[in-house]
Amino acid sequence: MESVVQFTGPRQVEVAACETSPLPPGHIRVRTRYSGISAGTELTAYRGTNPYLTRTWDPEARLFRDGAAGIEYPVAGWGYSEVGEVTEVSPELAGTDGVPEPGQLVWGIWGHRSEGIVPVERMRHHGLPDGLEPLAGAFARVGAIAHNAVLAADIHLGEDVAVFGQGVIGLLATRLARLNGARVTAVDALDVRLAKAHEYGAHHTLNARTDAVAETIRERTGGRGADVAIEISGAYPALHTALRSVAVAGRVVASGFYQGDGAGLRLGDEFHHNRAQIVCSQIGGVPPQLIGRWDVERLQRTFLRLVADGEVDVKSLVSHVVPAADAADAYVLLDEHPADALQVVLEF
CATH class of the missing domain: 3.90.180.10 (Medium-chain alcohol dehydrogenases, catalytic domain)
Structure with a gap:
């Protein structure tokens, strides 16, 4: 049985x-x-x-x-x-x-x-890669989801990146974005997760319930806004705040699993006036421009190698x-x- x-x-x-x-x-x-x-x-x-x-x-x-x-x-x-x-x-x-x-x-x-x-x-x-604890193997897929979102973000060295949602996948995205050369602002509604985001490399943290998130991100970037935001909480208000937070023609990677109608998402506001991009990241495939070099298998194996090498805890x-x-x-x-x-x- x-x-x-x-x-x-x-x-x-x-x-x-x-x-x-x-x-x-x-x-x-x-x-x-x-x-x-x-x-x-x-x-x-x-x-x-x-x-x-x-x-x-x-x-x-x-x-x-x-x-x-x-x-x-x-x-x-x-x-x-x-x-x-x-x-x-x-x-x-x-x-x-x-x-x-x-x-x-x-x-x-x-x-x-x-x-x-x-x-x-x-x-x-x-x-399992040599030296990897068995429990770490349970992160292959969630790590790949985070890695896929970071690839979709197309981060360049020194750019400002905001990661909305600091659950497991969001924390991994924060770490991978930092490894990719970004200055990361982590956003969540739970202070305990924001503290963990600092451990994972976030330069700044903001509480979605108590802080003026978009205004603060713009202030810290000289009025420009984040170059890119990764929204991974699956909450429509967070997606809306991510759109408010990026620069003109900035990119928002929507990697959360959004449920029901989009209450709290107003596409006639900053999305429209700042000509922001929304890009979907979903683990069924990699960003189109990378199909010739990346696939989901490579995402998973690469993430586990990063763990085995001590780059990601x-x-x-x-x-x-x-x-x-x-x-x-x-x-x-x-x-x-x-x-x-x-x-x-x-x-x-």
Whole structure:
């Protein structure tokens, strides 16, 4: 038997038991050690706000269609930040290039479940880099999301960059933007996260609830505004403030997962008058101008190499390691007490 974490309804979580499946050709079996919870994407399904719960995504038309849900409760095994040990490899794959071997620790995506059966094409060369702690492998995907946003920002040495949202991905974006040569202003509504942003290299921090964010950023840049802003909180008011904060023809990278109608976003104001750019960053692909050189695999591997090389610290982002059996408590913590948690990881 294996166990899987699933949402049975809005804010309802259970850990279900299911039969172990035979290994099909072209797959590997992985016993999960750690699985990181995404406080953004996953909470949309936990809270019942995810668009797939009310509409269907048409991949050919690239449109959402009304009238039917793309996913329904129970939503089983969400999660995209797993680390585990290979326990079985389909016999015809043994010894082929890049295929993990039994006993090897690997990172990948197979969801919050005690065991993953994963197509080999998604696991080639996914062994943990030498010297990397297993828990760090759970940051491959979130690190790639942050890295993708920084690539979309097209930062140049010495530019002023504002990063809105200092959760896990925002903190990683702050660190990567600093490594890229930016002077970073970190913005969040929680002082505890702003303190962490200082540790991750932010030159300045601003509290979205109490500070005049756009005015302060313009004052500190001689009236110009930030060259670029990365908005990663998924809050429409934050996206609006990011637009207020950038220079004429400045760029705003929208990397958050925005839910519902855009309350608080007024596109007739600074966006219109300052001719600002809004660029979407989403982990389904890399910035168009980089397609010939970058892909999502390279993003993930590059991020883990940065961690292994000591350029990015992820260990201090882990606030809680929770037994998978107590997954419901982990989601309550992230949903109701965000100031008390950063990266919450399920241990199987």
